Amino acid sequence: MFEPIFDQDLPLETLSRMLEDFLSPQQAAEIFLALREEDGVTDVKRGELYPEVLGGAIRFRRVLARVYGVDPVQAQPNFGCNGCIDTLLTFVRHLELSGHHRSGFLAATPTYFRYYHKVQALGMKFFGVPFDAGYRYPVDRVLDEMRKRRPSCLLLVSPNNPTGVPIPDAEICAVLDAVPDDVFVALDRTCANTDQELSTDALLKRYANKNLLIFHSLSKYYGMSHLRIGFALVADKETATELDRQLPFGLNLEALLRATHLLITKGELRPDANVLQNIRDNKTLLQDFLARRPDFSCTDFKGNYALLFVPSTLDSTTLSRYLMTQSILVMPGLELPEPDGRCVRVHVGGRPVLLERLLQAIEAGH
Numbered sequence: 001m002f003e004p005i006f007d008q009d010l011p012l013e014t015l016s017r018m019l020e021d022f023l024s025p026q027q028a029a030e031i032f033l034a035l036r037e038e039d040g041v042t043d044v045k046r047g048e049l050y051p052e053v054l055g056g057a058i059r060f061r062r063v064l065a066r067v068y069g070v071d072p073v074q075a076q077p078n079f080g081c082n083g084c085i086d087t088l089l090t091f092v093r094h095l096e097l098s099g100h101h102r103s104g105f106l107a108a109t110p111t112y113f114r115y116y117h118k119v120q121a122l123g124m125k126f127f128g129v130p131f132d133a134g135y136r137y138p139v140d141r142v143l144d145e146m147r148k149r150r151p152s153c154l155l156l157v158s159p160n161n162p163t164g165v166p167i168p169d170a171e172i173c174a175v176l177d178a179v180p181d182d183v184f185v186a187l188d189r190t191c192a193n194t195d196q197e198l199s200t201d202a203l204l205k206r207y208a209n210k211n212l213l214i215f216h217s218l219s220k221y222y223g224m225s226h227l228r229i230g231f232a233l234v235a236d237k238e239t240a241t242e243l244d245r246q247l248p249f250g251l252n253l254e255a256l257l258r259a260t261h262l263l264i265t266k267g268e269l270r271p272d273a274n275v276l277q278n279i280r281d282n283k284t285l286l287q288d289f290l291a292r293r294p295d296f297s298c299t300d301f302k303g304n305y306a307l308l309f310v311p312s313t314l315d316s317t318t319l320s321r322y323l324m325t326q327s328i329l330v331m332p333g334l335e336l337p338e339p340d341g342r343c344v345r346v347h348v349g350g351r352p353v354l355l356e357r358l359l360q361a362i363e364a365g366h
Helices: 012-020 025-038 050-068 080-097 113-122 139-149 169-178 200-206 218-222 237-244 253-266 273-292 316-325 352-365
Strands: 075-078 105-109 126-130 153-157 184-188 211-217 230-234 305-309 343-347
Touching: 050 075, 050 200, 050 230, 050 253, 075 080, 075 237, 080 113, 080 153, 080 184, 080 211, 080 218, 080 230, 080 237, 105 113, 105 139, 113 126, 126 139, 139 169, 153 169, 169 184, 169 200, 200 211, 211 218, 211 237, 218 253, 218 273, 230 237, 273 352, 316 343, 316 352, 343 352
Parallel strands: 105 126, 105 153, 153 184, 184 211
Antiparallel strands: 075 230, 211 230, 305 343
16 A cells, blocks of 8 residues: 555655645634634634534535435535445444344455455455456346345445446446345445446436445545545435434545535536546557557556556566566555456556556566
């Protein structure tokens, strides 16, 4: 997960440079306090900016509810996708320990690392179903396992992380149509998708009778990972009311304001056009590279990540170590939640110049 380049101790001069362009906490507070003064408000109830944080969360929920046409309790802000995951699985595990007639977590694999870690931390059972060839979603095998294992929770990630391959709308609907109503289904839409897809609003309306949660994050849609903001939309109001008790108390004020502004100005959350163009441009770069180097291969990605498979004569860890000598970082396949020495995970949602450097380094050294 971490590299010395980013997690080493910072010299004081470097730390100072990082902070110099940010508003100081005092400057930010003064702006908000001045706005209070303009409104004639005197707060001696909480102090600091607690009212703005709490009000920011309520306002964000209200805007989410209006944009997606749901009750505010069904619109649940959180610390990005990871917060949504923690909230849902903590709630589901509590039900299991209280005697729920279903038990376990079912997902097509490999998938995002946080699901493995949270399931393990909670002592839940994990039922993994490997993807079909080409990392296509294994609809029939997932539904077979659903009947056999009787899990309490099913995960759909589209596009998937680490493969970047989305689940087609028809297959998402086929699964949701077949899943029993008492199974909690998380549709994780954290990553941007260059394919057209059914809107979240349409899915919520179509499956209002299901225990469906749809996760969104501004991290991969708008390059806002550093602000940690996202939300879950819960199709069933009763389920939402129970989940609401698990939500975090407060969120990052800047993140709340930026997310609220985006929803007010743009409506239903969709990936930024620049991020989508980056993915398309990076796909063209990789296709050109593979035409020159057919000993490599890559997943048919439409999202922010891809798996790049190395030749059988080359170990992916060796490749990643070589790239680090060039100050280029990738994730070796052996560091994935389901280790795979054949590949490295590459971020393809960023500026194409970064991928160009990677591919040039590979061609120069291997």
